[in-house]
Structures are given as C-alpha cells and as structure tokens.
Amino acid sequence: MAGETVSRGFGLGRPGPRASAGVVWSVFRARLKIITRYKGAVFLESIIPVIFAGLPILLGAAVAGGEQNAANNFFAYTGTTGRTAADFRLYMLMGSNTFMVVTLMLWLIGYWVRREQETGTLEALYLTPAKRFHVLAGVTSYTFIRALIAFLVATVLGALLFNVNPLEGNFLAAVAYLVLGIPALWGISFFFGALVMRIKEANSVIQLLQWVLAFAMGVYFPVTVFPFLLRVVAMGFPPTLMNDAIRSTLLGIASIYGPWYVVLGLMLIAAWLVPLLGYEFFGWTERRVKRDQGVGQF
C-alpha cells in the first residue's frame, strides 16, 4: 500500500473520470482564453470565406459578361441543377464557408502540435499523467466551437453582402450536416497532427494540403468536372461529402452521391470511421517519434 502510494506520488497515478473531464475542460478553456486575446483572428476567419466566395463571383461576371451569364455557363459546364445568379452566389458562398471550416480544423489541430513543439511544451505535456485522448478532446472541442462560429458568422455576412437567403433552403439540416461532418474532420486533423509531429515544419505542408482540399472538395466547382479517377478519389474524401451535403440541402440541387439517405448513411460512416483511423494513426506516429528522436525536437 505504502509502495503504491509512493509510486502514485511519483507520477504513476492515472486520473479518474472527473480528473479526465477536468483535463478536457482545462485544455478547451485555455485555447479559448488564448484566442479571445486575438479578436482580429476570429473576425478575419469569418471574413475570409466571404472574400473567397467573392473572387469567383467577380471573376465569373467579368469572364462571362454578366452574372446571369456566368451562372448559366457555370451550371451548364458543371452539370449542376441550379439556375439563378442567386443560386450561383450561394453555391460559391457555401463552398467557401465549408472550406473555411475544413481549413480551420486542420490549422488549429496541426498548428497546436507545432506550437507546443516550438514553445517546448510538447515533451512536458507527454510527461504529465493526462491521457493524450483527453488533451486532444479538449483541442478538438475548441476547434469545433471556433469553426461553427466562423461558419455561422460568414454565412450571415455573406448572405447580407451577396443578397442571398440561405434560410430559403433547409438551413437547419445544412448545419446538422456540418455538425455531422465535424468528427470526420477531426479524424483528418489527427492525420495532420501526426504528420506535423513527424515532419516538423508544418506551415507549408498544411497550407499545401489546404489547397489540395480546396481542389478535392470542390470549393468552386463540383468534383464531377474531374476525370474519372480523380473524381472517385475526391468523392471518397469526407470534406467533399460534407460540402456536397450542405450545398444540395440549401440549394435543393441533386447530390452527386445520390438520394439524401445515401448521403446521410455515408456521413454517419465517415463520422464513425475516420476519427478512429485518424486517432490510431496519431498514436502510431507518436510512438515512432518517441522511439526515434523524441517529441522534443523541432
């Protein structure tokens, strides 16, 4: 008994459920506290999707000689069922908003690992008795809140600026699809986190992957315009599914995946499978890094 007490006293103890919840809450609160010091960042991530949607809208009007022409050309080229200029604007806005959510997930989790590496606290974090799962749960909860806020604010701002009404479609269902898509994004973020831990200099890699994502998830055009093989790969990618589900729900256009229950089924599978795979991969990479050079190097 005395030996056990001594052992636990020397750090072999493991936190119980209450303490674990405390770990999640502490990480969540710490991240929120830090970001509230940078209000500009929160504002900017709500503005960026609107700017990002504005670029193709302006470009389209200039190329086609008018917004309605741009919409006609775009929907004809992509084989999408939307018709009006407002449909076209909402299509771009939703694509950009979803892209922002995906990007935020990758940045916030990938960059969290990098930040801890750089400030020298990652190794210290590994020496605490807190389970990695709970620390990650705190970080992912924070990313979820931040991404959801960015999505909603960007939708409101975009709706006002582009004169579109997302509430004409089934907005609540679209938000539900967004929420359902988040666990899969966490899974992908874990892959990213592992990658960052392994290759260290993360900024460029995350930036590159975020553009790969923009391509693969069809931020400006549906993936149906891609060649067959690329289309299949892109369609197997969870953010593409989420983007398509949100757009088809709001705009009332046919999903590229089929009827709504197929989309819902695929989203549930992704929400269950991808986080599991991502977390496993994170754990595997972590063990390798610890065995090789240790987590302290950056």
Added chain:
Amino acid sequence: MARKTLLEYSRYPVAFGALFAQIFLIILLFVLTTVAFAGGDQRTISRFAGAMGYGFVVNIILSFTLWEIGFSIREEQVRGTLESLYLSPANKFSNLVSRIFAVLSITVLMCLGGLAVVSAVAGGLPVNNVGLGLLALLLTTSGFLGLGFVFAGITIKLKETAQILVNGLQFFFMIFCAMFYPFLALPSFVVDDISRWIPISYCVDLFRQTLLGQQPELGVSYAVEWVIVLAFGIVSPLVGYWIYHRIERKARTDGTLGEY
C-alpha cells in the same frame, strides 16, 4: 543571414516542395474556374488566364515580402533570439533585407513555373514587351520591400496580431488591386473610390498590361503609371525603413523588444 535562411530552407525540404506545389494548385484552381465560366470560348480563356497569371506574379511577390519579413521577425520573437540579435553589431538594414533575399530568389522560380502551368492549361499566354514588364516588376518589388519593412515594425509592436493584419491586407490587395482578374471585373465605384487610390493597383496594371500588350485599365496613360510605379519603388523602401527604425527604437527604449 541570407545563407542562414537558405540553410533553414534546406533543412525542411518537404516544406519547400509543398510551397511550390501550393502555388500551382492555387493557379490551377482559378484557371479551371475561369474555364467553367467562359462557356468554351478559347480566346476569353486565354485573355483572362493571362490577366490572372501576370496578376498572380505580383501577388506572390507581395505575399512573400509581407509574410517573410514580418513572420521571420515573429519567429525570432517566439524563439527568444530577437533581442540577442539586436544586441549584436550587425547592420539592421542588412538584417531585414537578407530575410527576403532567399525567398525572392525562390519566388522567381515559382513564378516561371506558375506561368508555365497557366499557359499549359489556357493554351498559351500573350507575351509582349518583356524588358519593360521586368522593369515594372523590379520597381514593384522594391516598393513591396518598403511595405515589408513597415510590417516588420508592426510585428514588433503588435506581435501575434500583426499576422492577422498581414493576412487581412493580403486579401484587401488581392481584391481591390485586381490581382486575380482584370479591373473590369470590379464594380466601377470600387475601381474609382478604392483601387485608383492604391499605388499597388498601378503596379499590377502596368506589369500586366505591358506584358499583355494592351492599354492600361485604370484610366491613366502608360506614362502616368510609370511615374507612379517609379515613385512607389523609390519612396516606399525609404519611408518603410524609417517607420521600422522608429518602432524598433521605441521597443528597445521601452525594453519590449524581446516580449512576445
């Protein structure tokens, strides 16, 4: 310092490769979007791809100048080496310029690659007056250095928030200086009330229209645009460095240089 920057780049080959690939993806995304809007008109695709490609060159130089100088100062802050660097007898101006030297050399390669991608996708790009175009680009780059110096100063003052400012301004310039589309894509009141008041708009217009062999879009003659771009290229680095120097001195006097 330039050698150190290059050495740092060589230590992260994946990051370096990723930067290259990222640029091509961005261009490809916009060019494919143009193709979707053009309704199959090859001439329109080629004209807009040219405007986009050349605008992209200016955009990438601006982005790297702003980011590299400001971000590397921030990195020194976070790592705790900024204060010790300023205690060394090294020339402060060289210290700043050297940070951008390596990245600008790499950017040239990226621009050439990027233009090749646009040309391949759009079926050829119009290329005229290459010498004049390069001179305009040189003056533009010099002007951007001034902005970079200002941001280095702002980074010392605002710390983390400066990055957000850089991000925001990057998007501001991208939109209002029409870097990814011709100025005719913008509503006329935006061009008249915003774009025409920003010197960078003239840099974009001069470089792009010179290479495309077309008349300037901003409603002034080539001669006026040359004067504006020349003044920007000369005055901006001087004013930028003066601002940086003032902020840096104040931070040193207050003892806040090492804080982050």
